[in-house]
Every structure is written in structure tokens, then in C-alpha cells.
Amino acid sequence: MQLIDIGLNLTHDSFDRDRDAVWQRARDAGVTRAILTGASREHSPKALELARTRPGEWFATAGVHPHHATEYTEECDAELRALHAHAEVVAVGECGLDYFRDFSPRPAQRRAFERQLQIAADLAVDGVGKPLFLHQRDAHADFMAMMRNFDGRLGPAVVHCFTGTREELFDCLDQDWHIGITGWLCDERRGAHLRELVKHIPANRLMVETDAPYLLPRTLKPMPKDRRNEPAFLPHIVEELARDRSEDITATAANSMTTAATFFRLPA
Structure with missing residues (x-):
């Protein structure tokens, strides 16, 4: 069984002490490739820098998360566009809207999101925009409206770490968007609805x-003492996902890997 972790915040400082060991554990568990999330002006270039150290295994996204929307300036826009000139950067984002925490004012979130949607549209290849790595929490109506403003100009999109309602899921599927599932599925307090x-x-x-x-x-047993999630735990999520979908785990794993490789246009 081989897997691609499409959302790994490997630039996080909690990995600074043992990043290579973390990846070796992931490889031993069958996680052979990963998309390293770039979600701010600081961490997007770091994601690219890391990706370039393991060609063919690590790839990067470049974007500004809604929590950091106030840092989105003209200079930031130019920096992101420069990052997207590199082949290792395979998606625009993490970008979107988050009205749950409102760490940035909502107007600033919408401005930053719109600018990044424009980047994705501008980076079209053969008429298809660059893939989008999206975040949405408690902002579904505005999120859908802003995406519709770019109808016909965007490439494939994945709603990363989907945690929403049935209505939100089908709204996304109706747009032909992809869905990213995380360990939220394993949280009986918040994620039980995802099982269905x-x-x-x-x-x-x-x-x-x-x-x-x-x-x-x-649901991971035993729990790591430091409570830090790692890419090596991805097979556990896939196991639970396969059970909820009444699928053989090898089929769930193979399908997710093929889908990710196609979506991000990863080299063979």
C-alpha cells in the first residue's frame, strides 16, 4: 500500500528537531509522497525550499491562509507569483475563508482569497487553471459565491480538510471539486457526521x-506522548475511511493515490 499525504505542514517548527526521522517513519508506513502546505508569506517559500531537497517525493503549495489574510499586500502577491514559477509548487493555496476564528477581518480574508483565485486563473496550462488547495470553515455561502465569480477560469480544486455538512459536501461535489479527508474523521466529538x-x-x-x-x-493507539500528528499516521486514517466506505483498504489507498497524482499533476 502506497499513499500520498496531500496536506502536510512540514515547515512547522515542531518538526525542526527530527524532520528526516519523521519522513523515514512515513516512508516505512507506505507514505511515499507528500504535498507540503504553504500557508503564509513565511512558510510558502519554506515549503518550496523543503520540496527541492527531496525531488519526486515532496512537492509544495504556495498561498496565504485566511488567518494570515492581513499580510496579503501587493508585495505578497508578487512573491507568491514568483514561487509559482517553480515546478515543485503544484497548487495555489492554502487559501479560502475562515469565519470560525476570524483571526483576520472578513473583508481582508475575501480580498486575499480573490487575489489568489486570480493567480490560479492566470496560471492556466492548456486552458486549465492551476490546482487550488482550499480552506473553508463557517463561511460556506461567501466561499461558494466567490468561487462562482471565477466560473470557467479555474482548474481543479480540492476542499482540504473537509469538515462541513451534507449540504456543503454536495455543493462541492456538484462543482466537480475534490475532497480532502483528515483525522477529523476519527474525532467522535466533532467528526462523527463524516462517517456517513x-x-x-x-x-x-x-x-x-x-x-x-x-x-x-x-482513535490512534497508542497515542504519541507529544500528541503531534505525523504523516506516518495516514494509513490509520485510510483504514477508518475504508471501513466507513465499506471498501477494502487497498482499494481506498490506491484510488486516493491515483486521484492525488492526477490532481496535482505529479510526475510519474
């Missing part, structure tokens, strides 16, 4: 991710 919803995601639209070091699966 994941059955409705077509295999060619479903991808898996840890969002490490965040979202440690609560």
Missing part, C-alpha cells in the same frame, strides 16, 4: 491527508 458523508464521495474525487502536526487521530 464519506460514502458519497466518488473515488476519483477523494484524497487523504494528515494536516500534521495538527489533527492527531483520536
